[in-house]
Amino acid sequence: MSTLFAHQAQAEHCNVNFNYGVIIEPNHVRILDNGQTYVQINNDNQLFVRGREILLEAQQTALISDFSKGIRSQVPEIVFIAIEGVEVGLKAVNKVIGGLTGENSASHRKLQEKFDDMQMRLRKKFNHSDKSYYIAPQDFDDFDEIFAGEFEQEIEEIVSESIGTILMAVGEAMANRDEETIEQRVSTFDDRLENMGEELKLEIGTRANQLEQKAEQFCQALSNLDKVETEMQVTISALQDFNLISSERYSHSE
Incomplete structure (x- = not known):
């Protein structure tokens, strides 16, 4: 799995951090500081800071609305990227194994x-339902860790355990072909393994490229949202110390 995301880690660099936890629910966005609600935005237009409502002018309300809508858009996106990043490897391996041993x-x-159980636990990690999302404070600089993280070793173990089964299934299929000599069986076996490797590489490469584009768009969107947050800090005194998003200029590594 580590090689799956190596290309992404090298191709892009995302200098964006979330300094607080974020909870998104249908009617409000909550920003958590050490487990306590620091900022809450209701219906994209009503601001509370540490439990106290802050009355807003029209321009300030517009900024809060842009910020709230941006968070509502981007947090589900990073949850999707994280889940899909792990599923890229699972789907590819699953497809090849199913083709070799039978669906x-x-x-x-x-x-x-095993894959279904892992996917369920991954989704629970973000505590999200169809209308609710949670993401903890974190650094988006290393997408490899967000994608695989604690699940990387488990995925590798599952695949390793399956290799023996795959080889046995292919071997049995070869053994049943009585018309072939041992040399022909070995040659066919090698071809099957080579084709399996090529199919995995193609499947993973295509999906990883799609995810790379989504990750790039996500980083750029958060960088743009950081500019809105800066304006909020300047124009709304109650938010002058508020800093959910820390970002440097988004750039590709050389």
């Missing part, structure tokens, strides 16, 4: 159950 084989069903 409904016992080994394939067992593998699918």
Whole structure:
């Protein structure tokens, strides 16, 4: 899995941090500082700072609205990127293994159950339902860690455990072809393994490129949102010390 995201880590650099936790629910956005609500925006236009409502002028309300809508847009996006990043590897491996052992084989069903369990735990990590999202304070500089993180080793273990089953399934298929000599069976076996590797590489490469584009758009959007936050700090005195987003100019590494 680490090689899956190596290309992304090298291709882009996202100098953006979330300094607080963020909760998005249908009617409000809450920014948490050490577990306590620091800033709350209701219906994209009503501001509370540490529980006290801040009366806003029209220009200030427009800034709060832009900021709230931006957060509502981008937090689900990073949750999607994180989940899809792990699923890229799972789907690719699952597809190849299913093709080799059969979609409904016992080994394939067992593998699918492990992947389904992992995906469920990954979703719970963000505590999100269809209308609610949570993301903890974090640094988006290392997308590899966000994508794989604690699940990387588990994915590698699942795949490693499956290799023996794959080889046995392919070997049995080869052994049943009585018309072939041992040399022909070995050659066919090698071809199957080579094709499996190429198919995995193509499947992962395509999906990883799509995710790279989404990650780039996400970083740029957060950098733009940081400018809105700066204006809020300047024009709304109650927010002068508020700094959810820390970003440097978004850039590609050389």
